[in-house]
Amino acid sequence: MVNKGSKKTKQAINREILESRILRSAEIIFAEKGFSGASMERIAERANISKQNLIYYFANKDLLYKRVLQETLGAWIDKLQLLELSEADPETSIRHYVKAKMQLSRDYPYGSKVFAHEIIGGAPVLRPYLVSDLKPQFERDIKVVNSWINKGFINKIDPAYFFFMIWATTQSYADFSTQMEILMGQSQLQEESYSRAERAVTELILHALGASKK
Incomplete structure (x- = not known):
């Protein structure tokens, strides 16, 4: 367990930054295409990451939505x-x-x-x-x-x-x-x-x- 006063690791910070980028990209795709028209490929492309990397953070479109x-x-x-x-x-x-x-x-x-x-x-x-x-x-x-x-x-x-x-x-x-x-x-x-x-x-x-x- 991490103490409340401890600092975040660089890895944790980078993960948060990437998750935020994914979520902002997903917002745009879901807003423009709707849930049915959105795809993990489109979201990954918007976030400028591979689909495999996206799935590592969010296993499927339902979870991301x-x-x-x-x-x-x-x-x-x-x-x-x-x-x-x-x-x-x-x-x-x-x-x-x-x-x-x-x-x-x-x-x-x-x-x-x-x-x-x-x-x-x-x-x-x-x-x-x-x-x-x-x-x-x-x-x-x-x-x-x-x-x-x-x-x-x-x-x-x-x-x-x-x-x-x-x-x-x-x-x-x-x-x-x-x-x-x-x-x-x-x-x-x-x-x-x-x-x-x-x-x-x-x-x-x-x-x-x-x-x-x-």
């Missing part, structure tokens, strides 16, 4: 915890929350698309994790928003739909980026586009909640 979804959901849940762990006022907490969700759309657009396809398909792989991991966090965050309402910090709303609205809005900048690029005359959404979107979404939500100090 499951891992991509778990990684995406894990990153999402980490951001969800911002409200639960925050001791800041509602305005500051919401600003940080929207910013974090927008960053996920900007930094992991392909992972978001894979996640969306899985949900649209009825979540056959993710359903157990949505129940065991996402739902408890969701319920904790609802309690946070309800506490703001009870203290008179924000207007009375349905907390569940408050979160659904934020998720739908921020994830659109990943899942429907092509539509936005066409309408905005961009070949790819630029950093300024995400910044403007973050400001617009945040201000709309804060004003609707009566939580903005501006």
Whole structure:
């Protein structure tokens, strides 16, 4: 057993780097081709490794797809915890929350698309994790928003739909980026586009909640 204070070996670090490269490559292939259209050969080629090396890390496409979804959901849940762990006022907490969700759309657009396809398909792989991991966090965050309402910090709303609205809005900048690029005359959404979107979404939500100090 490795002590918590011990440093990672160079081999462990290299393994993590390669696994990350494989997962990012798999995200792209699954997002572009769907699960049925993706292949281990395509993913290996994208990751610039041999198929044999890929299989050493992930024995088959099913395992790789499951891992991509778990990684995406894990990153999402980490951001969800911002409200639960925050001791800041509602305005500051919401600003940080929207910013974090927008960053996920900007930094992991392909992972978001894979996640969306899985949900649209009825979540056959993710359903157990949505129940065991996402739902408890969701319920904790609802309690946070309800506490703001009870203290008179924000207007009375349905907390569940408050979160659904934020998720739908921020994830659109990943899942429907092509539509936005066409309408905005961009070949790819630029950093300024995400910044403007973050400001617009945040201000709309804060004003609707009566939580903005501006």
